[in-house]
Amino acid sequence: MSRNQATLIYAAVFLLAATYSFPASAAEKLIVAVSTTKNAVEKYDNLPESAKSVPLSYKHLPPEIKTRCVASLMILKNALKLGGIDAQLNFKQTPNARREEDELIKGYAVVSSHLFNLSSIEHLKYKDKIYVSDPVIEDGEFEKGIFCLPGNHKVLNVRTIEDLKKAGKPLIGIHWSNECQTLNDMGINEIEKGPTKDCLFRMLKAGRADWIPLGFHNSKDLSVTRHGITLVPVKGIKFSLTESRHFIVSKQHPEGEKVFNALQIGIKKMRQDGLIKKMLTQGGFYCKATKDWKILNSKNFLAKNR
Incomplete structure (x- = not known):
């Protein structure tokens, strides 16, 4: 083998190693502080471990994901996984959705579990302190x-x-x-x-x-x-309802930008393959019977x- 051939083979091996040493499926493990309600926590905790596992499959979506609050949480968890974060959810319980927002603007939590319509988050109190995800539910769909x-x-x-x-x-x-x-x-x-x-x-x-x-x-x-x-x-x-709905992420939290960027990537992937619509349907946002x-x-x- 000539020196030039050896050099070319080495270069090819190096490029392959660089490409595959860090596969796209690898995700950073991160404890993610989620502001949510007691009801959502209880329903999530009652899921079998198999239903909490991500990434989720369009063809084999766990049947236990059947309420709106659980569907929102699992869309969040799955989107983060697809965006590069293997999230361990650390719940910060609140009495209602507005208090979820308050936890975020104070930086006590990094992301909401519920989906918010735009008019509820365009208040000056929140506007410059949160990131707003791409729509999870489009205008008029809920x-x-x-x-x-x-x-x-x-x-x-x-x-x-x-x-x-x-x-x-x-x-x-x-x-x-x-x-x-x-x-x-x-x-x-x-x-x-x-x-x-x-x-x-x-x-x-x-x-x-x-x-x-x-x-x-x-x-x-x-x-x-x-x-x-x-x-x-x-x-x-x-x-x-006449507004789209979104996850909101804290700009005050040190992990806010990282979580937001991962969430955006995941939401886009889930919408492209139809998983968001399927999860929302199974969770009751879209109801086949009605x-x-x-x-x-x-x-x-x-x-x-x-």
Whole structure:
């Protein structure tokens, strides 16, 4: 073998080594402080270890990922993995989503577990202290149903917005800005508010309001139960929220920029292969059972019912 041939072979081996010594699948192990609610932590902790393992597969998505809060957490964890961070989630519990934001702007946590609409994070208090991820849910994709107690036939018989206005008062969380704006746009302005979702269920049971706009769950009859209080949806109708939804990441936290960059890479990959849509569907953001229900605030439905 000539010296030139040996040099060429050595160069080729070196290039191969440089290419494959650090495979794309290798990810930096990192403890990631996540601000979230007690309910989300409990549901995540109840997952079997097999369902917490990432990266997730489109063809074999764990069936235990079936609620919105768990779907959000697993999208977060999976996106970080695809972006180069093998995250061990360290939860910072908060009573509601707004407190999640507060934990981030103080730098106590690095990323949210819930998905936020833009109007709730464009407040001056938050705007310059957080990174906002690319949309996980696009504008108009998140649909909610009209949920009430099983015996409330006035609400259960609603078919139009005018019916809904006459059926009683809605109840929403104090920080549900997108829901509030959407209901206002539908001409519903008298709205009761409560601090946490647990409180909302108790307030409805106590007669403080008549219905709650909730995301759909994958239970057999679409009912939702919290603390022994069961709510059911009005069959055949729903409405869509008018803003995209995003993860938010702290600029105050030392790992903020690294986590944000990894998250962006992962979200892009998951959207390209359809995994985000599949996880959101399985988690109840998109509900197959309500696919053909009428959207109350769609332009076509509004035009027909004026």
